[in-house]
Amino acid sequence: MSKAHHRKKHPEAVRRQLLEVAARLSLEKGPSSVTLDAVSQAAGVSKGGLLHHFPNKLSLLDGLFDDLTEKLDRAIGEKMRDDPEPKGRFTRAYVAVCFLPEGMADGEQWKVLTVALISEPHLRERWRQWVERHFAENVGTDSSLDAVLVRYAVDGLWLADLLGAPSMDAKTRAAMLERLLTLSRA
Template identity: 40%
Template sequence: MAESRYTRAKQPEQVRRALLDCAAAIAMDHGVAGVTVQAVAVAAGVTKGGLFHHFGSKQALIEGLFADLLAHVDAEIDAAIEADPKPRGRFTRAYVNAVFTGQAFGFATPWAALSMVVVTDPPLRRLWNDWIKARLKRHRTTDDAPDLQIVRLAADGAWLSYVTTGQTRMSAELRAVHARLLAQTYQRR
């Protein structure tokens, strides 16, 4: 066991990744309230002190978990933008697809329900707001139009409706909303 801890001490990024992965698994199974320092440390095979070395508090761990989710969403959106040949509305289309069908954040992922915490947790809300503001600033030349903002807000509303009603798969109605929102990003107003 001592050799294992010594080896891990030399691989801090792997330990940090294990802590985030274990916290995510616990959060998906038991909600964010189930993410305790003890549970995550045990699941990752580290001491509580080892966890606190990487994350100074439970809140820091939760924020790290959310930041990790945003990094995955970022990568998914960037890949979609790169593959989209039409500049106007590119970010909005990528965002709408991330919300409806994305692998990191979409309706069908366990993260959809977990991300509800952002509504009630001020530090997570700040992380989300900073992320979306940075994205909108980065894509202002292609996506700074009221009609595209309406599409993004409608996607957010569809997401909120989906997670608060306890649905487990996207209905035909939501698939139609998804298609309609994407179609609206191609129309110039």
């Protein structure tokens, strides 16, 4: 009997490794470099092992999407639990997680996903559903025009950071953060 049958399996670790390798390949060489062959080879996982977790490239991107939005949900939920003021709570949590470049864990993977969102209609629809779900859950507290404006401003800054637009100095960024937080309470 081969050693493979005696070796301990760690499917979640393999899945995580495959997602990390796919993200790294996409960042280093572009989204077109993310092929099943390239990912399995770079991860040191057989193609059959990869196919066990992700039967095609879109399922790999879906896996990355699921992983990142689950982390985003957890981070936003934690910030919301720490905020005693109901009005604008979701918006302030969104600002806290997404406004500062270091606020969002897995920033490199988010870059990959953002590029994939632009090129994959299926993922754009999933993102739209994520946003709509959160808007619906927070309609009583975060549906003012000011709250919507704050979230769009944060999205714009996030995209500017992602694309490497000229960054603003720390003082301007801090002033913008304060203004957005004030608007979230309006």
